[in-house]
Amino acid sequence: MAEDEKNPAREIITAYAQAHFRYFRTADGTVYAQRNGHPVARPIRSQGTTGSHRQELLVGLYKDGRGVFNGTSMKEALDLIEALALTEEVQAVHIRVAPGFDGATWLDLGRSDGLSVRIHPTGWDTVVPDPREVCWRRTQLTGELPVPVKDTDGKGIDLLLRLTNFTDAQTECLAIAWLIGCLGPGVPVPAPFLTGPQGAGKSTAGRMMVRIVEGMSGDLRRAPKDEENLVAAVAAGWVTALDNLSHMTPDLSDAMCCIVTGAESVKRALFTDGDVHRSAYRRPLLLTGIDVGVIRPDLAERLLPLRLERPKVRRTEAELWAEYAEVLPMVLGSLLDLTVKVRAAEAETPTDLRMADFAHLCAQLDAATGFGALAAYRTSLDDLNDDVIEGDLLAQTVLRHAETIEPGGAQRMTSTEWLHCLGRLYGGDDFRTLPKGWPTTGKVLSDRLKRLQPTLAARGVLIDSGRDHGGRYLLMARPAPAPTHEQPELG
DSSP states (O other): OOOOHHHHHHHHHHHHHHHHHHEEOOSSEEEEEEEETOOEEEETTTTTTTTOOHHHHHHHHHHHOOOOOHHHHHHHHHHHHHHHTSSBBBBOBSSSSSETTTEEEEEOOOOOOOOOEETTTTTEEEOOOOOTTTOOETTTOOOOOOOSSSOOOOOOHHHHHHHOOOOHHHHHHHHHHHHHHHTTOOOOOEEEEOSSSSTHHHHHHHHHHHHHOOOTTTTBBBOOSSHHHHHHHHTTOOOOOEEOOOOHHHHHHHHHHHHHHEEEEEOTTTOOOEEEEEEEEOOOOOEESSSSSOOHHHHTTTTTEEEEEOOOOOOOOOHHHHHHHHHHHHHHHHHHHHHHHHHHHHOOOOSSSSHHHHHHHHHHHHHHOOOOOOHHHHHHHHHHHHHHHHTTTHHHHHHHOOOOTTTOOOEEOOHHHHHHHHHHHHHOOOOGGGGOOOOOHHHHHHHHHHHHHHHHHHTTOOOEEEEEEEEEEEEEEOOOOOOOOOOOOOO
């Protein structure tokens, strides 16, 4: 009798699996399987259509002449493998981009052979990463990228900008800065909001930007109706692109803020009473639309408006995308060349901007190219502050009242006193004229002013709160202008 026939099927499967695969767990306890020498890892419990580990084992056992095994044997073997793997080392898995050793980062090309791009301040190259340095996770949203072209002399960037309709050079340099930021796993980047008149090619430009990182299968999506579906879509890919936004609810606005700067979702694990499933995420986000109405101040700090204009010459979709697919390897190569130069450049980090990492990236881009990206970023944020103020009657009223305060002066009142003061300023003594959405209590007013703090500060009005022997108060101040140092006249 053959030795295999004496052993239970689960032992044959377990021995084969441990000989051909490496098993490890992530910080949240999920167990992954990684074929020896290959950087792509799969959850051993995955039942997805992208290829589960169970399918890998079945095919491997059959092709190597070990036999065909039933579901019970496979389940018992996987249960044992999972239990053993929970004692192994912890390693992270990554979608599309990942940190590496010695300051390098990696870009997954989505190929079956595992070929990836290693990006370092000294250069970039296409290699298969060591599985212990990088573990790629693939989903249905992981498209395949072409092998980038080397030594493009920057021609790929010019080809990309020729296919888009950005209004000016400042908008173009911000789009390039965002693309570079998408290649950095540790850099939160603001969400580009592609806007412009009808027919300006916003959706087309959005697809082109997304497909540089996600491949030709990357596309725009409609905004999900609830946060749970949005988080699920975000966690399965790298760049999330939402198309044709016309309205943004407070819940969607808050969810977008979390996506840009990072958050964690915790929900009860299925079929359990006490266990939970954790999902941490921070992803590049891209939006398109003509107008989304009133923008909340916290989201405005995380947006990057990119305006487009209507093209002078129209082209067919087939012609446009055929050219794009042809030049994509060169576009990606040029972007990688520029990324290497930017990461090697030295620049100071601006300390007055919320998205400091992206501001520093813009400063590095300026040092490497002289584009003026940081000044363009500041201008875009200033324009967004104007949009927030134009859409918020309370902010307008606060700025009107602040004009009565002398520079360098301040006023301090309770939140209820501020509510009556600002209400009289807007609607006179007849409070029935106050608009819908106006704060109705001092607590609501205090919360609204806290949310408006960055916007008002950009217009020279500081809001602070505190407590003294008389209770809590709100302080409104106008800082004195900075002294100017005049040069003495030379006699």
